[in-house]
Amino acid sequence: MKLKKPVKITLIVLGSLVVLYFAALLIGPKIARSYIEEHSKEMIGRSITIKDISLNPFTYVLDVDTLAVMEADDKTKFVAFDKFSININPLKLITGTLDISDIYMKALYVRTTQHGARFNFSDILDFLAQKDSIYYAEHPEEKKTQDSEGKSAAEIAAGLPVKLSLRNIIFEKGNIIYQDTKIGSKFHLKDFSINIPAVYLEDNATGVDVSLKFADGGDLSVKVDANMATYNFNIYLNLHRFALACIKPYLNDFITYKDFSGYLSANITIAGNINSILSSNVKGKVTLDKIDLTEKSGSKLGAENVIVGINKANLAENAYLIDSVIVDGAFAHIDLYKDSKTNFDILLTPMSKGKTSADSAASDSTITQDEAPADKTANLAATPTEEPKPEPNEGPKAEPATEAASDTTNVAKAAKEKPAKAKKLKAKINKLLVKNTYITVTDHTIIRPFNYKVSAITVTGQNINYDTPCNVNVAASFPEGGSLALKYHGALSNLNTMDIYISVKNLVLKHFSNYSLHYTAYPIKAGTLAFASDNKIVERNLNSKNTIDIYNITVGNKVDDIDPEYTVPMKIGLYILKDKDDKIQFDVPVKGNLDDPEFSYGKIIWKTVVNLLVKVAVSPFRLIGNLAMAGASALGFDLGKNDEVLIDANTESFTSEQYAKAIKMTEMIQKDQNLMLIFTQYYNPRKTAKEYKVKQLKIDFYKQKNNKTELNELDYRAIEEIKEKDSEFKAYVKEHSAEIDKNYMMKVLPKMASQRNADLLKVLRAQPGITKKNLKVITAPRDALRNYKDKPMYKVTVDVQ
Template sequence: MLKKALIFCAFIALLLAAYAGAGFYVLPKLAEEKLPALLAEKTGLSVKLQAVHFNPFELNAELSGFSAGLPQGGQLLGFEQLAVDIDLLESIRQRGLTIAAVTLSRPVVDLQRRADGRFNFSDVLEKLSAPASADEQAAPTAESEPTPILVRRFVLEEGQIGWLDLQVGPAAGESLSSLKLSVTELGNQGGRAAIDLAAKLGSGGGLTWRGDLDLTAFGSKGRLKLESLALTKAWRLFLNGRLPLEIVDGRLALQTDYDFSVTEAGTQLLLSNGGLDVKQLSLVEAGKSDKLIDLASLAVNGIRLDLQKQQLDIAGVSSGNALIKSWLQADGQLNYQSLFADQAAADPAPTQDKTAEPWQIRLGELSLVDYQIDFTDFTQPKPLPLQLSELTVSIKDFRNQDGVGLPLQVSSRFNNTGSLKLAGDLVLAPFSTNLQLELRDIKLKTFQSYLEPFVKLELVDGDLDTSGQLHVAATEPLQLTYRGNANIDQLITRDKANNKDFVKWTKLDVQQMLLDVGKQDYALGKVSFDRPYIRFMIKKDGTNNVADILVEQTPVKPGRDAASKTSAQRVESPEPVVKIGKIEMTGGQSDFADYSLILPFVVKMNALNGEVDGFASNTDQDVKLKLLGKVHDLATVKIKGNYRLQSGDSDIALDFSHMPLPLVTPYMAEFAGYRIEKGQMALNLTYSIKKGQLSAQNKVFIDQLVLGEKVENPKAVSLPLELGVALLKDGDGKINLDFPITGSLEDPQFSVGSLVADVLVNLITKAVTSPFKALASLFDADNDYSSISFAAGSRDLTPDEAVKLDRIAQALAAKPELVLEIKGVAYQIQDWPVMRFDALKDILKKMKSGELSDKGEKIRSEYIELSAAEYERLLAKFYAEVFPQKFERSLLGAPRIKDNPDADFYIQARQELEAIMPPEPERLNDLAVGRANHIAKYLIERAGVDRSRIYILATELNNQDAEGGIHALLSLNVAS
């Protein structure tokens, strides 16, 4: 028996030895030799395996130094070590496979999408998915329950995943490094596995995921966090070519709790405690460099999402310090419309299911702070820049439900001087709003270009203020009403045809406005003018200066269909109705001229006070007019009467009294060649229009008229004026003229002037010649003395221009009542290319000053003189700072340009640096001032003109091409 026991023990020992030998040595050796070949055959990869270790008693195995290379070169995947530890006892107890631990160390995965769109692992997938041969196909087996598999713990350490998309570009890559993954209790028989994932992105930032995963129920719950994602990299990888905008900078961080599950009811995704944070986001139009959107910060917090209920709740969205650039193109489209229109044409939107339930979106609060919108209107002949700065927007309790009102608040600076505020409720669908609107200090000059197609009028100054209630509703027809008050302060307009003030006032106050655009009903309770001014002239032919400023509009001839539509619209649209309760004027002034009277009558009226009552465009009731004022602070004027808007019937009486006739001497001299030494005049003009028939009574009273000396004027009308005055005077030295005018205003042959000519001589006006042409005539020359020419970038006078100044000095000596005004001008296009080398040298001097300062020597840059060697050294240094990608040094250390190494570096570097230097307004302004000073200095010191007769005006920086040459401008004025 003992012998049998010994034999049995020996047999068992032999088996254990064989088992141990096979497990410790044979099996690892076979795996090292056969496994790479088998994997290579199945996948087509070049597989290497450094070592295999197996413990047959503890059932754990280790694979070391694994790599799988691609046939065309490069590694697809690999790892340093894979360790698997099987729990034999637990596997037996559970009748399945229980793995105590799996540890994967330093795995590396390198994924690529080639330029042809295929991935570097596409061939592997195709080989693995190829149909098996008849010998390899296994016989069908009956379905059975899957073998229970449980992994107690899976650990991945120091992993790395690389991605390169060559279809996008050679730099379109990203990587995950320091990848750590821990999974516990992962099995195929139910239960949730705990997962802890962390990784760093190659472009910066990191990713963490902590949660659980149920493979059988296909569900997961946990928290995701992404930190400092480089949006530039994300754009290149995923959005390049899909959006017309390019992300050139920005970082994204987001985090959320999630609960994902798939049940019979469908897929459910719950997000909670979500947040998103974007920093330093910069967007440009694809292929261009100018930033369209520059956003410092955007934060979204309190995100909650319920996929099945289709609900999205956001507690708040806040953003600050953003710059948005937009413009209206010459074709009338916004730049963003054009951008996304092209994108929409390339990628048509998918057809939406109209029966699907809409999402319910809620937003607690939207807050935008310190935004800036730079807008340019390129539809105008001169691009018009408009800016909203310090823009703040607040919206609360947003709901994407019809009829829900949103509290809205908006405030902003407009073009750095004005302000805008909106506060009220906004309804998105159907769109309507009730807002309290407030505008302050809006500069009307900003909108000059919008006037130019209609009037030749320059808006010199004027501020608009208004506050009221704005209501808009997107109905048919559109409802748009505004109720409130407004005022325009310090308005000044100038007639471009004559370069004179046309209309201006200190303050215009409009009370109780009610503007209804839909009904075309415009009511103003009271309009008050404080110190208004108007220049009005009735010309000889009966027309007035208002017609001079109107731009003739070219009528558009519509087609038959368009004409029918226009007719229909005219029938449907109501005629505008304007009602004004009262118009008041205090302290008004007016320059009035009427050349249709017997004598040309030109006066300046001031201290005008009056009112107009009962103005309504839809009635033919009398509009009552009453005005009282003075002429030249001496004579009085009274205007009183009634006027009917629709029929044109009127009764107007104008009275002027105590008009000093010497005040109109320039006009008498211009027409008759005489000065007036003494006299007063009174006018009484009565106009009555009934059914198109004019009846006017003109009474002229002249007292003690004394003609002065005769003015030598060869073009004056030849009249025996002395005899005429003697015959008209009565015994007391008075002249009375009383003559009526009648006629039909509808008769094209009717002319007041021709009727007056039958009574007195028709006076002829003369155009005054240009002052500088008069100067030129003194020297019997055709030179233009209104400007002085200069060489580009220079402020020195040429000999020819000095001769012109000598002649101007002679003319000033002959006309002591005149003063000369000098406006220095610098032309950016011509002057700057000559000046920018000096600007470049100043930069190099500042660099040298900084270097000396670093050594403890403080010398201001303007006192530094650069040697040739210092200039070349600093020029190379500056070029390397500006164009680092183009700069290199030769083997001997000489600087050179990479793409043009044979070029003279210093000449080429100077040209390239000068080319990018923007014009410096201060340097150009100094040039303009210098030109004006040189002219003034020459006239005073060389030509002997008294200093008090020379005025230097504000300089001008001209951004246009100086087609006629570079000039400083001269003008004449009367000494004050």
Template structure:
């Protein structure tokens, strides 16, 4: 019974299905062939065509681990794919690829893919020194120039195929890029420096992709740079008629160090740390190359000099709540920028160059390059709503001085108002910081950031600076160190159309000079005397130093301008010290430095006593000053009075010897006539007194029969002759000169209320005056340091 049933079933198959005369048979054959071809032949064909195309058209080796197709679900799986370049360097590959085509593609005449999944996609690109890349070289080698031209013409005339991808997803992708950078400072045959960048964990998701014009579709992209940083985009993408991308873009802690080799093409720096974070709306299309609007921050930036390990510029954080970049309109706008923990180091080297000035890489001259000037490009319009700075630290060093100098401004904080390149309104500046250990610095003013020499007003205030720290500058300026003292400095500068007009107020407290040092640039200045003149009784020196110049002149040197201003101020004081002292007390500046005496006299006339009182007052205001007095004398001017004094002394002595008591003896008085005749005869023994009297006796006349003797004229003649007979020695002249100096010293010292110390007045050797004009001989005073 069982055997019979099987036989019947076999007959049924032969008659109903296996008979070539029936349609069912051929349908069954087609199904079997479709299944065999779909599952077994098609994978082999796909793999064969792909490998041979890569070999014949591109000259590259393509390896495929496996290909699987399912003719019923219209799916393709291609796993373990690797395409190598000619040097066996992998160009691209993936782990798994799944393509799922919809059956509706046959009906709708549109290539519609339900899903495309690709896992572990690997793309490795490299740019060579010539500028070409591995993929551009691959495309160029795929066909000759003519074939490429024909292909391009066909592509232009052909319509884009109808295509739709409902769901595309890329996971675990990796993009590696190697860049061979030429060393711009080295010879042409030098080996290039290779830079490697890698983006990993790439995820890409596209929904409802189509090639229709003006059709946009959701796109998500994310990835992570191997050397630091994450990228993400969530928005829409349009392919036709021109690519357009719009959506939220995010860069999270992108490490700047990856860009260091590119920065070093232009600047001699090391980019040690620093991360960039951006979050906002991004767009790009045919009309807008790129636009971004969102927040931005740069954190832990640290830029060092290439030649050493010293920090050049950096900060803890820099952020703004709104950063707008528009390439089409060339505009950059930001909300206030907040900078925390700024650090900077400014160095003046021995050759007067600065560390910032040496940053730009010196490239060899390009003798083959085009000498025509490139067209000027329109600059970006920049608007920054303000800058807020806190906890900054600026280091400054000057190695060009005989003594190396360095200082710092720390805990620097402040703000700058809106900066705009499109406005003529300058920005307001306000900063404050601590200098070294106990100093204070304040900056206020306005400045046009893009045209600082056109419109700038800056007020800088320094308080309680320790002057010994600035000895390197005084050595370079005047060849002296500073031993002690503090300084307050007010700098008021205005620059208008490149013309500088400034007022500097320098206040020095308890300044003490130190040792001398050699300096080729030092000015020959008597600093000890200048300080003694300028320093008041409280140990304060107050100087106003005007400065001016043309900052647009290439020869303008601000340091030289300041040095010249200080030098001129000191010279004006030390070359006219008594004018300076007179100004202190409101006296006549032309007469303060001299004291006048009548001929042969040592006493002070009332106007001279007033002059000395003013001088004493001025000296009390300048306790470090001392006076040098050299008594004056002149033979022709002083001798007549001295001879008269000497004749009087001779008369007094004669009267005393004779026992005559004359209360007020006089050379011409009647009571002194006998003594004067005796003195006269001792000097002129050959002259008879009777004969001399006859000269002064009038003979009898018709009107009078008596002789008339002019006794007064006779006595005057005796006095003149006795005076003329006296001899004055040079020592006697010097003695009166010294007496004059002592008189001035006593007037300065011996005053109970305002007398100065006796050791501040020094009497020098008498000075002979060549000639005397007028009725007074003048003693020229000299100031010196105590």
């Protein structure tokens, strides 16, 4: 049967259209691919490579296979993917719907580098902006269309000629890399995936699921429910063991350190509105594990585990309600240095900013080939990229007049608006717990460094409010069974006013021997201390009551090669202060302003102790007050006011009175064999030499006048009565003064002093109970004699063997 000519023509036309349709759908993508590759630099200033583009004429699925946008060097990939497909159903346009579905992308790769204010894509933006400027300069009658700022997604959708439907959007196995080459940081997100079942522009929630892994450790999953009509959103964030080591380059601007590691986990929900981000409510739990900060010295700070439970955090309301703060296994150290600085002063000093990225992260500057998607068409092995450089602009970079006018309006509007008054802080911690914590203290400011460890530190608190006074308790352990208990009462809003009670028990004193050496030159061998302190602080003014109770404290012999800060006779001082049970107890009130640079709580207590020791020990024969049951009065003797024996430095002999007083002092040793008497001879050599010269001239004058060669005691008495103003004597001095050699006299004086020591020692050794161990008779050192200005004497001190 032959077809009629009109029918035949119709079929031929339809067939031709079908052939053209299929040809266009099959050949068009190939042409588009070729055009994009050949003209990519004209379009964006970069090379683009595409393996294949195809469009299924039956399913209307557009496939793009292996696309890569190159860096400016045409060697390194900037953006790439292995596969992209999208289904656009044109038949749905008949019903007024633009239906886009099954948007799929596999192995998305994005590599972004930053150096200061420039990015590796800044040249693309400059290129496009330059083309824009040239175009509008050539077509001034055209105006750049303004963005639909201020319109909601629903309003934008309502203005479209068709209804928009977006469904089944999936990105999988992506790699996103960000590097800051100036700072030296690198973040690599692996297995980056997005799943969006449907996008709703009307009043309905769009769900977005995002998951990824961090190349350095950790993974993140985020679920977002966002209403594009109201801008309300809910974000559910689950971060698991994110490796904090990757933030090390950013720490250089804040601290000086050697290494940092740890893990961050978070299970957080955020509910809010895009138009008021600061009003969002945050709730959930944040966990830090294995925090380890290594200082330049090699010492470490950190914690095993920190958990913060957040009930509500709202920046706009200035409200932070914390369910719990739990710190487990924290550790720290405090180093004190002679320049009044601590290790924290060193730690909180930013590292030098003069480093280049190569200095701090040379190993991170290159992206390896396995981080980028496979390219089956060309060898695109990644190589180090040059730092992004500004591209020269050939034309004016004009901004549209409408945007400038909008900016001016916004500035004027902002100028009229007054800043909102900050809301009062609402802060509360329902539960605070610090456990299994220790702190090590090292003091380098003293002669021999002091090192001490405070362990088993526990801090507990309930209902800790910012404005309301609350209670916080602290407990800790000291070496060898010592303990600390501290109670704090006050409000966090006013740390200038608080009450603190401190109780220390069974503190083993030998660990503090280096302090005793530094301040007194005596090492502590044994003893324990109990300390109670009640401190009331009102507007930084301290009123403190302190009780010190020391048991069985024992010090060793004074270390001669240490020049102590205080000259304290520790042995005798402690001996006198001890009661019959070997205890010392006294109170130390402390008052002062904490902001006074001269104020030091510890120094006040130490100085009080030192003054007390000096007071009772420097003059053991005239104790004042009822300091203890021991002492001179308890030993049953009274030596009057003076603990000294005056002498005549120009003679080798002693008077009966001088012998008697020295002998009387030995009665102390007869009462207690633990004591030791030290007679130290003092005189001024220069002054004594002058007196000795005058005395020798008187002797020679007396001999000559009375024609005598030998003298007796009566003669010496007569010599003492000769007046220096006597005219005959003055004449004799004028004539014979030069005959007495000064150097001879300076040699004679030490011999006379030694002879006095020998004579006194001989007499005192003859007394009952006196031995070589409990009696010393010595001459003060040469420097002490040279600076001595008092009368010649033996100063008598008491020590303990």
